[in-house]
Amino acid sequence: MSSEPHSAPDILLGANVSVAKTGLLAAVEETISYGANTYMIYTRSNRGGKARPITEFHRDEALALMREHQIVDPVVHLSYLVNLASPKPDTWEYGRMVLQEEIERVEYLGFRYIVFHPGSHVGEGETYAIARIAEALNDILTGSERLTLCLETMAGDGSKVGNSLEEIADIISRVRHADKLGVCIDTCHNYSYGYDVVHDFDGFLQKFDQVIGLERLKVVHINDSKYPIGARKDRHANVGEGTLGLAALRYIVHHEALRGIPQILETPGGKYKEEIDLLLGRSTQDANTGVS
Numbered sequence: 291m292s293s294e295p296h297s298a299p300d301i302l303l304g305a306n307v308s309v310a311k312t313g314l315l316a317a318v319e320e321t322i323s324y325g326a327n328t329y330m331i332y333t334r335s336n337r338g339g340k341a342r343p344i345t346e347f348h349r350d351e352a353l354a355l356m357r358e359h360q361i362v363d364p365v366v367h368l369s370y371l372v373n374l375a376s377p378k379p380d381t382w383e384y385g386r387m388v389l390q391e392e393i394e395r396v397e398y399l400g401f402r403y404i405v406f407h408p409g410s411h412v413g414e415g416e417t418y419a420i421a422r423i424a425e426a427l428n429d430i431l432t433g434s435e436r437l438t439l440c441l442e443t444m445a446g447d448g449s450k451v452g453n454s455l456e457e458i459a460d461i462i463s464r465v466r467h468a469d470k471l472g473v474c475i476d477t478c479h480n481y482s483y484g485y486d487v488v489h490d491f492d493g494f495l496q497k498f499d500q501v502i503g504l505e506r507l508k509v510v511h512i513n514d515s516k517y518p519i520g521a522r523k524d525r526h527a528n529v530g531e532g533t534l535g536l537a538a539l540r541y542i543v544h545h546e547a548l549r550g551i552p553q554i555l556e557t558p559g560g561k562y563k564e565e566i567d568l569l570l571g572r573s574t575q576d577a578n579t580g581v582s
């Protein structure tokens with residue numbers, strides 16, 4: 291990994307890793323085993339229940355190990371159970387509470403990014419949903435947060451909102467402390483919704499810049515897809531085994547505009563090391579030397 295002055299920022303590539311048992315320490319050890327230099331975690335179960343105390347995540351040991359292995363800018367993904375667009379008051383309130391709590395937890399870890407799904411309107415329509423999400427964010431954000439909340443672009447399945455870049459921009463425009471908001475793109479979602487990131491990723495980035503502003507792009511999810519463009523289905527495939535294909539994903543991972551931005555695999559089980567090696571064009575044998 292180069293740290294010479296004037297060199298371009300590194301490609302940051304990692305995976306969604308587990309915090310089972312030893313918390314952050316497990317996440318970092320798993321990341322090291324992939325020869326990766328960033329990662330993503332969920333700090334609480336997507337099945338609900340009380341969150342494990344963040345003080346039990348072995349933060350200090352994990353941060354020391356990260357420094358040693360030059361692992362940077364990890365991302366936290368908010369629980370799937372949060373729906374800030376929900377028309378049900380108790381669901382909306384639960385989401386508001388969990389996000390508020392998550393901000394404190396992640397600030398304790400010292401990380402810079404929380405990624406979350408904007409929400410699902412469950413029949414009330416997009417206009418309602420967008421207003422409701424903005425209301426939650428206006429309730430939560432004080433302006434003194436030390437992290438960025440990243441709205442993830444979705445695949446257009448079910449009644450999800452935040453599928454188009456315009457919808458994301460609309461939400462952001464309604465939030466008072468919008469300087470605390472960023473965006474996470476997801477190659478599977480974007481393609482499935484209808485953006486041709488396979489043949490024209492540059493065009494997609496250009497559109498992103500026009501509609502949202504590239505400075506808001508903070509996190510990228512790198513996934514292949516089981517469905518063709520426009521299918522509006524959220525089904526991730528392993529790298530090179532789906533409709534996007536290895537060449538397109540490699541092009542995206544190596545894109546100059548994404549240097550220094552954490553890129554995270556959320557592909558089906560057990561192949562992260564292989565996939566990271568493939569994307570970086572690295573042979574499996576020298577993978578332990580880290581991303582270079």
Ligand code: FE
Binds near residue numbers: 367407442
């Ligand atoms: Fe997500």
Ligand code: FE
Binds near residue numbers: 442511
């Ligand atoms: Fe994603």
Ligand code: ZN
Binds near residue numbers: 479524
């Ligand atoms: Zn997805």
